[in-house]
Amino acid sequence: MALSSVSAPSLAAEYITPADVPKLVSRQDLWNRCAPVSLCGVGMSTVQDTALRAFWNEDRILFEFVCHDDRIVSPGEKDGLDHFLIGDVVEIFVGENGNPSYLEVHATPAGLKTAYFFRGYRQPMEASGQAGGIMATGAPTTHGWRAVISVPRSALAINGPPSQYEILAGRYDYASVGATPLLSCFPPQEGKADFHRRASFARLQLNP
Numbered sequence: 001m002a003l004s005s006v007s008a009p010s011l012a013a014e015y016i017t018p019a020d021v022p023k024l025v026s027r028q029d030l031w032n033r034c035a036p037v038s039l040c041g042v043g044m045s046t047v048q049d050t051a052l053r054a055f056w057n058e059d060r061i062l063f064e065f066v067c068h069d070d071r072i073v074s075p076g077e078k079d080g081l082d083h084f085l086i087g088d089v090v091e092i093f094v095g096e097n098g099n100p101s102y103l104e105v106h107a108t109p110a111g112l113k114t115a116y117f118f119r120g121y122r123q124p125m126e127a128s129g130q131a132g133g134i135m136a137t138g139a140p141t142t143h144g145w146r147a148v149i150s151v152p153r154s155a156l157a158i159n160g161p162p163s164q165y166e167i168l169a170g171r172y173d174y175a176s177v178g179a180t181p182l183l184s185c186f187p188p189q190e191g192k193a194d195f196h197r198r199a200s201f202a203r204l205q206l207n208p
Contacts, residue, residue: 009186009187009202009203010202010203010204010205011037011052011054011167011169011186011202011203011204011205012034012035012054012205012207013034013054013055013056013061013204013205013206013207014033014034014054014055014056014207015055015056015057015206015207015208016030016055016056016057016062017057018057018058018059018060021055021057021060021062021150024055024062024064024148025137025148028064028066028146031053031055031064034053034054034055034064035053036051036052036053036066037051037052037053037186038050038051038052038186039051039052039169039170039171039184039185039186040184040185040186040188041182041183041184042183042184042185042188042189042190042192042193043189043190043191043192043193044188044190045182045183045184047171047173047182047183047184048067048068048069048070048144048173048182049067049068050065050066050067050068050090050171050184051065051066052064052065052169052186054167054204056204056206058153059152059153059154060150060151060152060153061094061150061151061153061165061204062148062149062150062151063092063148063149063150063151063167063169064146064147064148065090065107065146065147065148065149065169065171066141066144066146067088067090067109067144067145067146067147067171067173068143068144069088069109069143069144069145069173070144071175071176072088072109072140072144072145073087073088073174073175073176073177073179074087074088074108074109074110074112075087075177076108076110076112077112078112079112079113079114080114081112081114082114083106083108083112083114084106084172084181086177087108087172087174087177088108088109088145088171088172088173088174088181089106089107089108089171089172090106090107090147090149090169090170090171091104091105091106091107091169091170091171091172091195092104092105092149092151092167092168092169092170093167093168093169093170093195093196093201094151094156094165094166094167094204095156095165095166095167095198095201096156096164096165096166097164097165097166097203098164100119100120100121100198101117101118101119101120101125101156102117102118102166102198103115103116103117103118103134103151103155103156104116104117104118104195104196105134105136105149105151106136107136107137107138107147107148107149108136108138108147109138109139109140109145109147110138111136111137111138111139111147112136112138113134113135113136113149115127115131115134117131118196121196121197121198122196131155133152133154133155134149134150134151134152134155135148135149135150136148136149136150163206164203164204165203165204165206166198166201166202166203166204167201167202167203167204168185168186168187168195168200168201168202169185169186170183170184170185170193170195171183171184171185186202187200187201187202
């Protein structure tokens with residue numbers, strides 16, 4: 001289902017040149033150019049703060065998550081695991097407006113990643129040929145942890161890189177291994193969480 005450009009919540013992504021992209025991992029101050037949005041606890045539950053920002057250019061869309069966390073739980077040891085079942089993750093869902101297929105990328109505090117591709121609502125499909133270009137970093141900070149997820153626009157291409165995107169950002173916050181995680185997301189969701197529900201995605205606004 002396509003989102004209404006009038007009523008849908010949005011995340012503004014600022015333009016950054018490809019030459020400046022490598023600086024975004026180590027230069028958190030550069031992200032201050034981007035207006036943040038906050039992830040909200042599912043069902044308005046109380047959660048630790050998470051701020052989301054975005055950059056874009058002709059090649060990539062980049063998302064930064066800054067997570068307050070009084071206890072980091074990150075037991076995963078390699079890329080490709082279902083990290084959300086075992087420890088802290090942030091995740092970004094990205095799809096082309098009007099196209100039922102979408103991409104889901106997870107990042108952990110240790111900088112591990114997992115990518116999932118879907119042809120429609122919760123319908124898995126083989127990874128795009130551009131899946132290898134998806135990147136994620138993660139590291140502890142003074143008050144928790146921070147992750148950057150970088151998605152090549154070509155990974156979402158059907159007839160060339162799309163110009164209109166829909167996104168949803170989520171977080172699984174564990175107090176300990178095996179505990180029930182606290183869930184938060186942008187846009188907010190009430191009731192039972194369903195991060196795959198395209199009707200609840202936000203519009204990604206690509207600012208020049």
